[in-house]
Amino acid sequence: MDLAEICRVMGRRWYVLVPGLLLTAVLTAGAYLAVPVAYQSQSTVMLLNSQKATVAFDGNPFLSTQTSLTGMADSLARNLNSDASIADLRHQGASGTSAAKIADNAQGPLMWLTVTGTDQAAVLKSDKLFTAYAKKRLEEFQVQQAVADQAMIRMTTIVPPQNPVAQTKTRLEYLVLAALAGLVVSMVATFYVEARLRKPGGRRAAGHPAGHSAGPGSPASEGSEGVAAHQPEPAGPDPAADSAGAAELAGRAAAARAARAARTAPRWSSDGESADPDGADQDPEPAAAPPEARRDPTATTESDAHRFV
Numbered sequence: 001m002d003l004a005e006i007c008r009v010m011g012r013r014w015y016v017l018v019p020g021l022l023l024t025a026v027l028t029a030g031a032y033l034a035v036p037v038a039y040q041s042q043s044t045v046m047l048l049n050s051q052k053a054t055v056a057f058d059g060n061p062f063l064s065t066q067t068s069l070t071g072m073a074d075s076l077a078r079n080l081n082s083d084a085s086i087a088d089l090r091h092q093g094a095s096g097t098s099a100a101k102i103a104d105n106a107q108g109p110l111m112w113l114t115v116t117g118t119d120q121a122a123v124l125k126s127d128k129l130f131t132a133y134a135k136k137r138l139e140e141f142q143v144q145q146a147v148a149d150q151a152m153i154r155m156t157t158i159v160p161p162q163n164p165v166a167q168t169k170t171r172l173e174y175l176v177l178a179a180l181a182g183l184v185v186s187m188v189a190t191f192y193v194e195a196r197l198r199k200p201g202g203r204r205a206a207g208h209p210a211g212h213s214a215g216p217g218s219p220a221s222e223g224s225e226g227v228a229a230h231q232p233e234p235a236g237p238d239p240a241a242d243s244a245g246a247a248e249l250a251g252r253a254a255a256a257r258a259a260r261a262a263r264t265a266p267r268w269s270s271d272g273e274s275a276d277p278d279g280a281d282q283d284p285e286p287a288a289a290p291p292e293a294r295r296d297p298t299a300t301t302e303s304d305a306h307r308f309v
Contacts, residue, residue, distance in 0.1 A: 013190045020189055024182025031178040035171045036118045039164035041127040045134060047073050047109040048154040061154070069109035070102070072153055076138055077101055077111055080130075089133060094126040095119070100134065110158065120164045127161035 010017050047069045048061035057063040079085060080100035089098060096117025103110040113134055115127040135155045142152045 009194050010190060013193050016193050017186055017190045020182065020186025024179060024186060027178045027182050028175055031174045032171075035174045037171060038116055038118060038167040039120045039123045040114060040116045040167050041123045041161050041164045042112055042114045042159075043127055043131045043157060043161040044103060044159035045111050045113060045131065045155055046158050047076075047111075047138070048156055050151045050153060052148075052150040065108050069153065072138075073102055073109040073111050076134065076141070079137060079141075080113075080134055085133070085137065089126075089130060092129055092133070094129045094133075095122045096126050098126065098130050100130075113161075115161075116167070117164075123164040124161060131157060131161060 049064040049066060049069065051059065053066075054061045054064045077100040080098070086098065094115070096115045096119075099112075099114045099116075101112050101114075103112050111134070113127065113130050115123050115130055117123040117126065138153065138155050
């Protein structure tokens with residue numbers, strides 16, 4: 001089936017395709033309203049070495065980066081993503097979904113603190129709370145281990161919480177999915193109705209070109225149905241008529257045989273020959289004359305005497 005045939009089918013079955021497209025539009029609009037726009041705010045923090053460890057670098061923490069700081073950043077991120085930390089953030093008034101991870105392609109102990117939600121102002125507020133909470137949790141870890149103040153790992157903010165940015169990817173995916181699903185269902189329904197209404201064997205009504213089958217309501221279809229309805233059905237064999245005809249033929253044959261049997265051979269024919277062209281059996285001797293016909297040839301009848309008078 002080529003593109004032209006598909007277009008013709010869609011044109012013939014518009015009463016199926018149009019409602020399907022309308023339902024698709026309604027479904028897409030519903031998905032647009034049901035899936036809100038998500039906003040995301042992100043901050044970047046960095047773990048710094050302790051004041052005691054930076055003495056050799058004149059107190060510059062950025063010159064004293066150790067591998068242990070990256071391990072501490074990974075441990076802190078796992079703690080911030082725990083259920084206990086999320087519940088603590090909710091108690092402090094944060095909303096949305098928070099996530100902490102080591103920054104991608106980072107060359108040092110850098111962390112991303114991200115908050116996602118549907119309220120733009122609430123997302124920014126929650127990200128600020130999340131950044132402060134991460135610094136607080138780092139200090140609590142070291143206090144629990146009784147680390148001296150001069151040896152504690154510090155945290156600094158590299159990128160403060162940014163203004164929330166709309167995340168349209170998820171919403172767009174839902175809209176495209178709804179539109180494609182509605183379009184596919186509409187096309188399947190259209191071709192299903194076309195297949196159901198098409199005549200068996202793919203034969204099309206007379207007078208219609210290829211690709212334009214006569215529908216059930218078309219004039220050609222109504223005319224063909226009317227002609228088919230008024231055509232008389234061929235009569236079947238009648239057993240009574242057949243038996244009557246056979247009896248008539250048998251009677252004629254019997255009459256013909258009786259006539260041939262009653263026929264006598266002519267006088268000039270030789271003995272034993274039959275004048276019947278069909279070869280019917282003849283009597284070898286002529287039948288005896290009746291008594292009334294037997295008389296003396298010399299006897300004179302009353303009529304003969306009258307002739308002589």
